[in-house]
Amino acid sequence: MDKSALDVLLTNIIDKPGLALFDNLKKFMLDCGSPLPADVSAQLEVLWEAWSNESLDTAQAEVCISAAECGAADTPVFRKLLVNAIKAILPNNLGHNPIMRSLGVRDEKTALPEVGMRVRRLLALRSGSVIFLPAAGRWGAVLSVDPINGTVAVSGFRGTGSSASLSLEQVIRDVVVLTQDLELDLLVRAEGVPVPAARFREIVQRRARVSVNEAQMRAMAVAGCARKMNPTAFEAYWSAKNATAAVGGTRKSWQGRSIQEVNVLLDSESKAGDTSIYDSEACETLKSFFTRLRPDAAVRDGKMLAELVGKLTDRCKAEDLHAVLEPLMTKAPFWPSDPGRVPLTSLSVWGEIPAKSIENLAKVTAQAFNEEYIAKCMICLPLKALNGLGAMVSDELLFDVVCEHKGLSADFLLWTWKNRKKRNSEELITLVTVENVCRILGGSDVPKAWTPARRELRNLLLDNAEFQKHILAAADENAMMFASVLQGALFLSTSERQSLMVKLSRSSKMLQEYLESGAGQRILKAGVGVTDEADAPEEVQPDYTSVQSQKRLAQELDDIINIHVPENREALKTARAHGDFRENSEFDAAKERRNQLSRRRSELERILAMIQPVIMAHVTAGNTAVIGTEIDLEYADGAKETYSLLGAWDGNPERKFLSYKTRLGEAVLNRKVGDSFKIGDRGCKLTAVRPLPAELIAELDA
Numbered sequence: 001m002d003k004s005a006l007d008v009l010l011t012n013i014i015d016k017p018g019l020a021l022f023d024n025l026k027k028f029m030l031d032c033g034s035p036l037p038a039d040v041s042a043q044l045e046v047l048w049e050a051w052s053n054e055s056l057d058t059a060q061a062e063v064c065i066s067a068a069e070c071g072a073a074d075t076p077v078f079r080k081l082l083v084n085a086i087k088a089i090l091p092n093n094l095g096h097n098p099i100m101r102s103l104g105v106r107d108e109k110t111a112l113p114e115v116g117m118r119v120r121r122l123l124a125l126r127s128g129s130v131i132f133l134p135a136a137g138r139w140g141a142v143l144s145v146d147p148i149n150g151t152v153a154v155s156g157f158r159g160t161g162s163s164a165s166l167s168l169e170q171v172i173r174d175v176v177v178l179t180q181d182l183e184l185d186l187l188v189r190a191e192g193v194p195v196p197a198a199r200f201r202e203i204v205q206r207r208a209r210v211s212v213n214e215a216q217m218r219a220m221a222v223a224g225c226a227r228k229m230n231p232t233a234f235e236a237y238w239s240a241k242n243a244t245a246a247v248g249g250t251r252k253s254w255q256g257r258s259i260q261e262v263n264v265l266l267d268s269e270s271k272a273g274d275t276s277i278y279d280s281e282a283c284e285t286l287k288s289f290f291t292r293l294r295p296d297a298a299v300r301d302g303k304m305l306a307e308l309v310g311k312l313t314d315r316c317k318a319e320d321l322h323a324v325l326e327p328l329m330t331k332a333p334f335w336p337s338d339p340g341r342v343p344l345t346s347l348s349v350w351g352e353i354p355a356k357s358i359e360n361l362a363k364v365t366a367q368a369f370n371e372e373y374i375a376k377c378m379i380c381l382p383l384k385a386l387n388g389l390g391a392m393v394s395d396e397l398l399f400d401v402v403c404e405h406k407g408l409s410a411d412f413l414l415w416t417w418k419n420r421k422k423r424n425s426e427e428l429i430t431l432v433t434v435e436n437v438c439r440i441l442g443g444s445d446v447p448k449a450w451t452p453a454r455r456e457l458r459n460l461l462l463d464n465a466e467f468q469k470h471i472l473a474a475a476d477e478n479a480m481m482f483a484s485v486l487q488g489a490l491f492l493s494t495s496e497r498q499s500l501m502v503k504l505s506r507s508s509k510m511l512q513e514y515l516e517s518g519a520g521q522r523i524l525k526a527g528v529g530v531t532d533e534a535d536a537p538e539e540v541q542p543d544y545t546s547v548q549s550q551k552r553l554a555q556e557l558d559d560i561i562n563i564h565v566p567e568n569r570e571a572l573k574t575a576r577a578h579g580d581f582r583e584n585s586e587f588d589a590a591k592e593r594r595n596q597l598s599r600r601r602s603e604l605e606r607i608l609a610m611i612q613p614v615i616m617a618h619v620t621a622g623n624t625a626v627i628g629t630e631i632d633l634e635y636a637d638g639a640k641e642t643y644s645l646l647g648a649w650d651g652n653p654e655r656k657f658l659s660y661k662t663r664l665g666e667a668v669l670n671r672k673v674g675d676s677f678k679i680g681d682r683g684c685k686l687t688a689v690r691p692l693p694a695e696l697i698a699e700l701d702a
Helices: 005-015 019-032 036-049 058-069 076-089 097-103 113-122 168-174 184-188 197-205 214-222 231-239 259-271 280-290 295-300 302-314 318-329 357-368 371-378 383-390 395-405 408-416 434-441 450-465 464-472 481-489 494-507 509-525 547-576 585-610 665-666 694-700
Strands: 132-134 137-146 150-157 166-169 176-178 541-546 611-614 629-636 640-647 657-659 674-681 682-691
Touching: 005 036, 005 132, 019 058, 019 450, 019 640, 036 076, 036 408, 036 585, 058 113, 076 097, 076 113, 097 168, 097 197, 113 168, 113 657, 132 168, 132 214, 137 214, 150 168, 166 168, 168 541, 168 657, 176 197, 176 408, 197 214, 197 231, 197 295, 214 231, 259 302, 280 318, 295 302, 302 357, 318 371, 318 665, 357 371, 357 383, 357 450, 371 395, 371 657, 383 450, 383 494, 408 434, 434 450, 434 464, 434 481, 450 464, 450 494, 464 494, 481 494, 494 509, 541 547, 547 585, 547 611, 547 694, 657 665, 665 674, 665 682
Parallel strands: 541 611, 640 657
Antiparallel strands: 132 137, 132 176, 137 150, 150 166, 629 640, 629 682, 674 682
């Protein structure tokens, strides 16, 4: 481009700036070489003057940084413009004075090309980036950049170096920044034969975020994979520029000696177009490798192992894959023997690997395990993993597993809600209730991979009208229960609870009336410190009952969990095997039985959670009707009756066992001998109170 053409380009940029024009200018500057010719710098000064009065956008800032890298004339106008460009291009958290000092942009002793390179290196620094410092001869991984103090926190990388806090200026003067990848292990691993020099250079050039020269790559090798070599051996190794770039020469992926190496070899073969199916020898070799793999290594390198396993779906025949992976089924952290009984942190790999790797791992899991195991995984794993596994499990089995293991996470509940139309499952959608939502959101903290689903579920509860209508409908307009659950939702602030109540009231007249009756105020005061006893929220009273009734209800729950649910699951399996569900009466009957068991189980769990057993032998009978006493009643018409006043679940009309939760029981409870009261229109009087018979006490306390 001649001088006149450059003038036209600059005029166009000033009049009608655009990305295409900016790209043409940057290309022109690169073609001119560094430093830029004096006449070109003089022409650019017109642009710098025009921009000096503007607030630069990112595209304009990029042009200025490129000009600095190309060695534009260092004039006061451009130096000042460059300061503004750097502020425009850096993230907000890096626009502090210590950062600007580290870049040297205000220091005329720091040449403009050096300023430009420092900016590029700073922009390349990210938490998790791998770096090499040629001056210090050390590898590291970036933990964080402190813009206030102008420091970089660095940890050791793959056994080299140690953690330290380094000066940012020291780092960006000559740092080599590389994107994190399994291949980088080959650059620093000094065990065995090092990666060939040609392959070393190829990896560095491909992974480097900024340009790297030969001297820097040499220093990287000396401090990395070749650090155990003597100088003579290193020179021979490094000078072999024409050596094959294939890792380990002719080594095949199934011959890898570590998780990292197998991964890298698989990637290399894939890039080379080699996706051939493993033969029996390859499968046996891989199986032996997984058999020798130490459990601690499988846990330590769980993410890499998960990615490796996912890649094998395209390289192993379906009939060979299970045999190859069988040794991992007792080692891999992402395949525990019982997913529901391990800490969530053990399963974090499912939420940490890339989406494509999750998809592949799910595919392998489906081939390697049965449907019930996959269902158990689904109630524990983070949301990212559920779509890949969900297609392989029936809704009926998922529902059974949730009921059996009492396992329900925000991730599974959210997945159920999002797939309600696609799967159209009547059973699963019944799990989306206000009780389950509040129990999950009010639970203990979960690892990082599970927090996004909790956050999204919370937002659904607060802001999604369709979701709110669903949980109202699921509560069957039981306003008292619904309000009680909201009162215990202490994970919401008072203002959030108030906003939620307003939104819910718009969809339920019954709830609106109940909240306006005073329940709304109790909900808003829940969890808030109150000084006036009259303003304190009502406490939920337990249900008092005998030890015998508590044991009876607990035994019924135990029978449902350990006898009836497993029997029902087998009945469902048998019915499914008969085929066509539309005319399968056995399947319909088994489903109905499952729903009955689920409802009764939930009911018993709520009852037992509220029960307070009463030991009847400890009850002292005075002149007041209390639970655990025998009472005489005389009606206005002369009729007389004797009852045993007992707990909520002890009622038995045939034996004259009166539950204090019945209408008569509530009327007589805490009355004194001689008190008169009414049952409906019928007058009644408490005439006597005495202890229960000894044999009845022994029965109820058994």
